[in-house]
Amino acid sequence: MGSRIGVGLLGLGTVGGGVASILLSPDERHPLVADLDLVRVAVRDLDRPRPVDLSADQLTKDPEAVVNDPSVDVVVEVIGGIEPARSLILKAISNGKSVVTANKAVIARHGREIADAAAAAGVYVLIEAAVGGGIPIIEPLKQSLGGNRINRVSGIINGTTNYILTRMATEGVAYDDVIAEAQRLGYAEADPAADVDGLDAADKIAILAALAFGGAIDRSGVPTEGISSLQGRDVEYASQLGYGVKLLAVAERMTDQGATDVLPLSLRVQPTLVPTDHPLAGVNGVNNAILVEGDPIGRVMFYGPGAGAGPTASAVVADILNIAGVRHASEAAGRLDPLLAADSWRQCKLVDPGDVRQKHYVRFHTSDTPGVIGRIGSCFGDRDVSIQSIVQFRANEAGAEIVVITHDVTQKQMDDALKEIQSMPEISGMAAHLGCL
Structure with missing residues (x-):
């Protein structure tokens, strides 16, 4: 030697x-x-x-x-x-x-x-x-995948939150009970904010994006939302609609920004509905997975224990x-x-989050009155927000819950529609707003 x-x-x-x-x-x-x-x-x-x-x-x-x-x-x-x-x-x-x-x-x-x-x-x-x-992802991005045009990197890159969401989905355990159990098992810190507020995942996706796309990333500009306000019923509703809920970190090339010398990117961390047939849907417990999508390789996923x-x-x-x-x-x-x-x-730059297109999951508290679903649908339609599905849950004397999943739409369009819908007298509040694949 x-x-x-x-x-x-x-x-x-x-x-x-x-x-x-x-x-x-x-x-x-x-x-x-x-x-x-x-x-x-x-x-x-x-x-x-x-x-x-x-x-x-x-x-x-x-x-x-x-x-x-x-x-x-x-x-x-x-x-x-x-x-x-x-x-x-x-x-x-x-x-x-x-x-x-x-x-x-x-x-x-x-x-x-x-x-x-x-x-x-x-x-x-x-x-x-x-x-x-222990997942080898840094060197593959620098070397093995270097001949590819990377378009998207997405993944479950925080084991603590994935453990919590897995328990909520498979056992129906409440968030507060799961976080306490995760702390007892050593999966979560005494102060779990870095994990459950998405900060740890945001650090990691900034690093992965810099390697995948070849330029420095402004970490402070990454929109970040954690799981601390996520309710068990949204996990339940998602399951009924054919989705799981994961805390996803996403970095993707923006192709609709016009010609520029600086590569426009969208980065985000947010609770996201993932179709049950998606490669990331079956990543459970404390495991991590990173899905890299590029040309010519297509999709390749790196999976394994993310900490310890x-x-x-x-x-x-x-x-x-x-x-x-x-x-x-x-x-x-x-x-x-x-x-x-x-x-x-x-050079890379983060685009205005309002220009980013994705599907959305929204849950409203409403009065159980005739025509409310139609009025919600019309309000979305007036702002060119196409709806994939709209379902009413838990209708009773106290009111109803209406869950909407949209097609791809910009964040600006979605925010405009939500502002108008929440001003409607039949709507008592927006209970949840998540991303959706």
């Missing part, structure tokens, strides 16, 4: 412990694993019990000691959050060290800055573990091995491997 490669680890929690366990047990793994030396590990508490056996010389409370250690060639950042992770990554790069990170939040917001610094320093920053846990020590550590070590495998060739050639290096090759 080649020369030894020193690895410095920032964080020894769930993922960091999994990475250390792999590096310290190379038997029956790829031969390059045996060339990796776990040199230094930064932890918060030196006295805490460890999942692996490490010496006192390997452990430190100072992360700067890891990124400044001359015997460390690759820094692995698994502490999460924006700071100090961003500063430590940039410091490692300035010290001539390649970086492997599972940190979707910092890459989604500061990926361009980090990529530019890495290119200037002649080192790698690899991020396979930042999206999809084992899957995420697997992706981290794969990145370390990528760096180890190309290190000598890159040094000999005097340049980085262009398929591994982070690089943008065009």
